[in-house]
Amino acid sequence: TKGITVTKAEDLSEWYQQVILKAEMLEFTDVPGCYIYLPRSYMIWEEIRDFFDAKIKAMGVENSYFPLFITEANLQREKDHVEGFAAEVAWVTEGGRNKLEKKLAVRPTSETAMYSYYSKKIRSHRDLPLKLNQWNNVVRWEFKHAVPFLRSREFLWQEGHTAHMTEAEAGKEVLEILDHYAAIYEELLAVPVVKGKKTVNEQFPGAHYTTTIEGFIPAVGRGIQAATSHCLGQHFAKMFDITVEDPNQQVKDGEKRDKLHVWQNSWGFTTRSIGVMILVHGDDKGLVVPPRVSNVQAVLIPVGINNKTTPEDKEHINNEVDKLRKTLKGAGVRTELDDRDGYSAGYKFNEWEMKGVPLRLECGPKDLAKESVLAVRRDTGEKFTIAIADLATEVPKRLETIQKEMLQRASDIYASHRKIVREWKDFVPTLNEKNVLLVPHCAGGECEDEIKKDSAATVEGQEVDARAPSMGAKSLCIPAEQPEEIKEGTKCINPKCSQNAKEWVMFGRSY
Numbered sequence: 232t233k234g235i236t237v238t239k240a241e242d243l244s245e246w247y248q249q250v251i252l253k254a255e256m257l258e259f260t261d262v263p264g265c266y267i268y269l270p271r272s273y274m275i276w277e278e279i280r281d282f283f284d285a286k287i288k289a290m291g292v293e294n295s296y297f298p299l300f301i302t303e304a305n306l307q308r309e310k311d312h313v314e315g316f317a318a319e320v321a322w323v324t325e326g327g328r329n330k331l332e333k334k335l336a337v338r339p340t341s342e343t344a345m346y347s348y349y350s351k352k353i354r355s356h357r358d359l360p361l362k363l364n365q366w367n368n369v370v371r372w373e374f375k376h377a378v379p380f381l382r383s384r385e386f387l388w389q390e391g392h393t394a395h396m397t398e399a400e401a402g403k404e405v406l407e408i409l410d411h412y413a414a415i416y417e418e419l420l421a422v423p424v425v426k427g428k429k430t431v432n433e434q435f436p437g438a439h440y441t442t443t444i445e446g447f448i449p450a451v452g453r454g455i456q457a458a459t460s461h462c463l464g465q466h467f468a469k470m471f472d473i474t475v476e477d478p479n480q481q482v483k484d485g486e487k488r489d490k491l492h493v494w495q496n497s498w499g500f501t502t503r504s505i506g507v508m509i510l511v512h513g514d515d516k517g518l519v520v521p522p523r524v525s526n527v528q529a530v531l532i533p534v535g536i537n538n539k540t541t542p543e544d545k546e547h548i549n550n551e552v553d554k555l556r557k558t559l560k561g562a563g564v565r566t567e568l569d570d571r572d573g574y575s576a577g578y579k580f581n582e583w584e585m586k587g588v589p590l591r592l593e594c595g596p597k598d599l600a601k602e603s604v605l606a607v608r609r610d611t612g613e614k615f616t617i618a619i620a621d622l623a624t625e626v627p628k629r630l631e632t633i634q635k636e637m638l639q640r641a642s643d644i645y646a647s648h649r650k651i652v653r654e655w656k657d658f659v660p661t662l663n664e665k666n667v668l669l670v671p672h673c674a675g676g677e678c679e680d681e682i683k684k685d686s687a688a689t690v691e692g693q694e695v696d697a698r699a700p701s702m703g704a705k706s707l708c709i710p711a712e713q714p715e716e717i718k719e720g721t722k723c724i725n726p727k728c729s730q731n732a733k734e735w736v737m738f739g740r741s742y
């Protein structure tokens with residue numbers, strides 16, 4: 232069958248797999264956890280890349296490329312927490328017919344590939360700030376069930392790695408990057424995100440602190456980490472000996488200056504974002520792509536042509552519709568004309584709806600007679616006519632409206648599923664209603680672990696999607712926007728915890 236055989240609400244993972252295949256976003260391969268990014272999804276990555284690359288270039292970041300392979304010795308230099316990731320590292324052990332003397336890691340991230348160069352390059356404060364980025368692929372041999380775009384063994388990302396003289400300068404950049412990440416989701420993908428900081432439990436162990444943007448998948452009420460921007464502090468500078476001579480130190484001639492460790496950031500954004508967009512906007516007819524990132528923004532479909540239509544009339548319609556296509560292209564609208572023979576209009580409607588094209592423009596003899604086309608919005612199904620004379624101005628306007636309203640709707644849904652919970656008795660029941668929670672928390676790591684354990688239990692009588700084993704809620708972030716002042720003496724939400732609450736923390740089940 233051409234259509235999707237399950238509804239999004241009844242079986243999200245089956246729905247998701249069918250949508251990405253039938254909308255020609257991605258294809259499976261015989262390499263487990265590795266996929267083909269087809270033009271409809273790869274073009275989204277290109278739009279993201281163009282948008283973000285301009286932003287970081289304006290910040291003085293330069294693109295570079297480091298090797299795909301990392302020696303074991305080099306990877307081990309980050310040993311204090313690489314062992315936590317050891318299970319994810321993919322190794323090359325043979326070259327051609329020869330066993331390698333020393334196996335090589337396929338980069339899972341490039342800190343260790345880059346920072347020995349940083350150590351060599353950075354000598355004086357005049358070498359700072361150093362800001363390099365890579366657009367590349369990385370491999371993480373995750374054992375958890377692979378999910379296309381969301382969790383694959385190889386994925387595309389950008390990884391920015393900067394070195395600064397001071398913590399303040401580094402901290403400023405961390406937040407600037409996070410703002411650009413949020414803008415990618417909100418301005419391009421029409422996906423709302425919550426900005427915040429990871430708790431100590433959830434942050435990258437090699438970081439001084441981790442800032443994050445958190446998405447939300449309404450269909451299952453789960454949070455999803457959307458991108459991260461870390462301040463690494465001086466941890467890596469100490470590991471890799473990245474220092475500058477103290478420019479402010481008063482020294483006598485010939486006296487050695489003290490060495491100061493630099494302050495570093497690293498920030499990454501991945502193709503997981505495409506999966507988030509699919510999950511947030513898709514519906515039971517298939518993909519719904521925001522116009523900003525849709526390879527086809529408007530599809531023109533000739534209608535009213537049947538076996539009674541004379542060849543002249545058919546010719547006339549196709550000529551007229553091709554003129555409309557040219558008009559729209561001239562107006563900068565990415566337009567497709569589907570004048571294929573042998574497919575009914577209805578068949579074509581379903582196909583382009585599956586592919587998520589934001590606007591369908593139907594045009595037949597009656598429309599031409601009225602000098603108008605019938606427009607249909609993919610996101611709402613709303614139908615309206617557009618005068619052919621207004622096409623070049625009206626269609627771009629409508630596409631902007633679609634873009635804005637897709638974000639607004641998704642933002643309203645996310646906001647309505649972010650529930651403030653003040654008492655433990657409400658924690659699991661509210662969680663089980665497909666919400667993420669804002670709770671007063673003590674910020675203690677063990678307390679978080681306890682909450683994760685105690686919230687895995689299902690509450691009697693609350694139907695929880697049997698397929699999704701009711702995993703516990705983990706902390707997603709400490710939202711930058713706190714809902715209200717924590718009143719003096721407010722207790723931590725966890726009844727087993729005797730500490731006072733320090734801040735509002737967003738908890739939820741997550742990907």
Ligand SMILES: O=C1CCCN[C@@H]1CCCn1cnc2cc(F)c(F)cc2c1=O
Nearest residue numbers: 313316319320339340390435497498499
């Ligand atoms: O998350 C980012 C943004 C882009 C640059 N890297 C940082 C931290 C990455 C944290 N991380 C994440 N995953 C890893 C997986 C591994 F197999 C491994 F050896 C190391 C890591 C690892 O360091």
Ligand SMILES: [Mg+2]
Nearest residue numbers: 316319371373
């Ligand atoms: Mg990981």
